[in-house]
Amino acid sequence: MKVSIFATCLVDMFQTEVGKATVELLERLGCELDFPITQVCCGQPAYNSGYVKEAREAMKNMIRTFERAQYVVTPSGSCATMFRDYPHVFKNDSEWREKAESLAAKTYELTQFIVEVLGVEDVGAKLRGKATYHTSCHMTRLLKVGDAPFKLLQHVEGLEVEPLVNSHNCCGFGGTFAVKMGDISERMVDEKVNHIDESEVDYLIGGDCGCLMNIGGRIERRGKEIKVLHIAEVLNSH
Amino acid sequence: MGMKIGEKQFKERVGDGLQDDFMRSAVSSAQERLRARRLHAAQELGHWEEWRSLGEEIRKHTLDHLDYYLEMLSDNVAKRGGHVFFAKTSEEANEYIQNIVKRKEAKKIVKSKSMVTEEISMNEGLESIGCEVIETDLGEYILQLDEHDPPSHIVAPALHKNKEQIREVFKEKLSYLKSEKPEELALHAREMLRKEFLKADIGITGCNFAIAESGSIGLVTNEGNARLVSSIPKTQITVMGMERIVPTFEEFEVLVSLLTRSAVGQRLTSYVTALTGARSEGDVDGPEEFHLVIVDNGRSNILGTEFQSVLQCIRCAACINVCPVYRHVGGHSYGSIYPGPIGAVLSPLLGGYDDYKELPYASTLCAACTEACPVKIPLHELLHKHREVIVEREGRAPISEKMAMKVFGLGASTPKLYNLGGKVAKSALSPFTTDDKISKGPGPLKAWTNIREFPAPNKERFRDWFQARKGENK
Numbered sequence: 023m024k025v026s027i028f029a030t031c032l033v034d035m036f037q038t039e040v041g042k043a044t045v046e047l048l049e050r051l052g053c054e055l056d057f058p059i060t061q062v063c064c065g066q067p068a069y070n071s072g073y074v075k076e077a078r079e080a081m082k083n084m085i086r087t088f089e090r091a092q093y094v095v096t097p098s099g100s101c102a103t104m105f106r107d108y109p110h111v112f113k114n115d116s117e118w119r120e121k122a123e124s125l126a127a128k129t130y131e132l133t134q135f136i137v138e139v140l141g142v143e144d145v146g147a148k149l150r151g152k153a154t155y156h157t158s159c160h161m162t163r164l165l166k167v168g169d170a171p172f173k174l175l176q177h178v179e180g181l182e183v184e185p186l187v188n189s190h191n192c193c194g195f196g197g198t199f200a201v202k203m204g205d206i207s208e209r210m211v212d213e214k215v216n217h218i219d220e221s222e223v224d225y226l227i228g229g230d231c232g233c234l235m236n237i238g239g240r241i242e243r244r245g246k247e248i249k250v251l252h253i254a255e256v257l258n259s260h
Numbered sequence: 261m262g263m264k265i266g267e268k269q270f271k272e273r274v275g276d277g278l279q280d281d282f283m284r285s286a287v288s289s290a291q292e293r294l295r296a297r298r299l300h301a302a303q304e305l306g307h308w309e310e311w312r313s314l315g316e317e318i319r320k321h322t323l324d325h326l327d328y329y330l331e332m333l334s335d336n337v338a339k340r341g342g343h344v345f346f347a348k349t350s351e352e353a354n355e356y357i358q359n360i361v362k363r364k365e366a367k368k369i370v371k372s373k374s375m376v377t378e379e380i381s382m383n384e385g386l387e388s389i390g391c392e393v394i395e396t397d398l399g400e401y402i403l404q405l406d407e408h409d410p411p412s413h414i415v416a417p418a419l420h421k422n423k424e425q426i427r428e429v430f431k432e433k434l435s436y437l438k439s440e441k442p443e444e445l446a447l448h449a450r451e452m453l454r455k456e457f458l459k460a461d462i463g464i465t466g467c468n469f470a471i472a473e474s475g476s477i478g479l480v481t482n483e484g485n486a487r488l489v490s491s492i493p494k495t496q497i498t499v500m501g502m503e504r505i506v507p508t509f510e511e512f513e514v515l516v517s518l519l520t521r522s523a524v525g526q527r528l529t530s531y532v533t534a535l536t537g538a539r540s541e542g543d544v545d546g547p548e549e550f551h552l553v554i555v556d557n558g559r560s561n562i563l564g565t566e567f568q569s570v571l572q573c574i575r576c577a578a579c580i581n582v583c584p585v586y587r588h589v590g591g592h593s594y595g596s597i598y599p600g601p602i603g604a605v606l607s608p609l610l611g612g613y614d615d616y617k618e619l620p621y622a623s624t625l626c627a628a629c630t631e632a633c634p635v636k637i638p639l640h641e642l643l644h645k646h647r648e649v650i651v652e653r654e655g656r657a658p659i660s661e662k663m664a665m666k667v668f669g670l671g672a673s674t675p676k677l678y679n680l681g682g683k684v685a686k687s688a689l690s691p692f693t694t695d696d697k698i699s700k701g702p703g704p705l706k707a708w709t710n711i712r713e714f715p716a717p718n719k720e721r722f723r724d725w726f727q728a729r730k731g732e733n734k
Contacts, residue, residue, distance in 0.1 A: 027726075031672075034722045035682060036715045041722035057726045060675040068665050068672070070625055072647030072657070076669030083673045159626035188292075192584040196624025201707035203622060205278055208711045209588040210624075239712030242697070 023140075025053040026091035028084075028129070030101045031063040032231040040231060043258035044097045044132060050258075051140055060087045064104040070197050074111070081108055085121045093139065094129045097254045099161020100230050102131040106165065131161060132254055133170040133229060144177035149259045153225035153251075154186045154218060156193065158233045171229055171253055178256060187217040195236035211240045219246055229253045262350070262381045263596050263611050265410040270595065270618040277589035283412075283420045287590050290419050294581040297525025298632070305521065315518045316636040318511045319572035322503075326563065329472040329505050330554065336475025340537025342550040346502075350380035353555050357382060357464075357497060358389055360551060364495055366391060366461035370453075372479070372486035373397035374466025375414055375575060376501045376555050378597045379610070382464070393464075394456045396485040398449055402426055405433045412591025412599060415523050415577040420590055453485070463489035463547065465535075467500035468574075469515055470552070473508040476536040477552070480516060480529045490535050496547035498535075502554050503571040509534075515574055518634040522576035558610040566645055570605050572635045577602075579629035579639055585622050594619060601629035605642045617656055620646035664704065686717040 025048055033041045045055055065080035085108065088094050096102050106129060108122035136142050155175060161167050175183050194200065194210025201207075214237055218226050226241070226248050228234045238250035266273070277283065302308040322329055334344040347353035361369070369391055377383065383393045395404045399418040403409045406429045411417030418426070423440040430436035430445060434452060438444045465486050469478040477498050479486045490496050506512045512534075520526045539546035562571055580586050580600030591599035596607035596616065604619035620643045629639040651657045671678045692698045692705075693716040701709035708714050 029722050029726075035685065035717050038718040038720055038722045038725055042725060045726065057723065059723065059727070062675055062678045063668075063672045065672060068668050070644065070647070071661070071665065072644070072649075072651035073665040073669070074648050074652060076665050076672075079669050080672030083675065087675075159624070159628070163627040163631050190582075190628065191587070192624045192626035192628065194584070194624065196626065199621070199624045201704055203274075203585075204707040204710060206274060206585055206588055206622065209278060209284075210584055211712070213588075235715065236712065239708070239714060242713040243699075243711065 024092045028096040040252040043254040047258040058087045064101045066104045095135045097132045103160040103164045105129040134167045137170040143173045148179040150180040151224035152182045154184045156228040158230040273593045277593040301521035301525040332472040354385040369393045369462045370460040371464035372489045457488045460493045462495045463493035470505045476534040479533040482530045491545040495549045497551045499553045522578040522634040578632040582628040582632045601639045
């Protein structure tokens, strides 16, 4: 199966390891990968801040970039959600609407792709320890990917997954919200970190680099001994 | 007071909220309780998504034909001897209500809970002409006693207070001497309020849903106070927002089912009342005179716009009860009697961006509100729509942000430029980097690093790794 990787700008710039894990994992599952080199960003930072004009330019670049892809897979629930929302953004644009629809239809978040398209729940991963999983908002509420990460994690040998108290509450990232409303964001991420800490785990796992940078950055600042891992890294450990 | 609460700026209001540990703990425990009860009630009913779709359909249909149903309502109220007044503005509504009061030479008014009367500052207006207005909803009564503390929630207005604080208010204002047990506090309030009901000249109610086919006013309460308000005084005035209407009792039933479950997780509230007109021959109680005041106050400006769906709101507060921002800042931070996600959408529409332009940004767009809404208002999309209007139509965004977004737009649509930028980012940030992290970031990064670490850009970007690996594999 041919898969085009949409790495996301955060992975490209800050989290190479997550990208590597995604590639190795999908190859192990039999996918043939390419990385269309003109990809940049899904446009979400501008779009969510209200700069729709600027965002549309970024989006057009992505639509062009993935025009020939069979499947587009990304290790981010939030960025996948943005791709899936392109038809809404271009709904009144006769030139781009259909192209946007075509990209949305072939885009999958990583765990969603593995479970729904590849039909795999046990990827043969091994990781010893106790973990909890952060259900990111866009992935669960908008992309409606709720079970896939848990199905995959429950087959990871040696890994015990603890429930997270108030897992439905946002971690306080929200893109530019984290800097625009820093004081509010701090209380939100602190509550999240407190609950993670109370669950006495070795790992915090998540499927969105934005949330993980926020929670992980706060965990590190508060000097907590909890390792933050993207689910691609967990599923690629063996 | 009106819709706007106080004169403080957004930042200061939020600062006050974040400092108030007691309020924050009261709000978070209330949120958890109300959320759990709502989910339980929805599950118990079954087919919840179908109920939501039906609720949405009813609200959309009614709004699309609002003129038709308002006329039907008005005709049917008039047929039963009631008086209907359409108020374009809050001033018109207040003038009409005050004229009734003057004509009746009324001194004492009892009222049941109503957000729209808060919105139009009805109480202040009536007090200014020498009337005593007594709130009879327990939450509102507490706030009124406490020097008119503004509501912080649209269903549970005193959510931000605990029982010890309420006891202090009662002690100071009512010479209350008993404990902080809710039962004792409520009993005392009932005793005080009963005397007021018996002496009141006029009763004023809000309206959950007016029923167009019969000209009835549908009210949902747990305390029964709306029934006393509408049955003891000789004159009844009902004030409603112009969108709070359903075609028939059939739709009323659906929306009440959604409302009581979404608001408080109840299958039904203790009292569901439908009042139709004034007392007619043979009736044992009810007012001799009935007035219905239908308030526009900016609502018709929302009709037909991209924000129309906000008028679907049935004021259940489910969105408020799940909002992670409301949870930490509390209701007063919104500066409006309408807080939380619904308030952040509605307040700028009714009160303008000058006072409320920050509210649409006080959200992570996490969509918990949209998911909870029983009539499927896409709240997070409307918050986003506000941002778009503020930036692109109103031009109110800060210059620095505009510049940054221009650069983003250019970089994100020009791969070569991004490629170059990515390469220099590492060295540009290196003076701020220690042990692969940035603890004191420059410029816009500062707000991030004030509270958390920021990762240093990778030594090798993912794309470079991928390209190099592809080369090796060939």
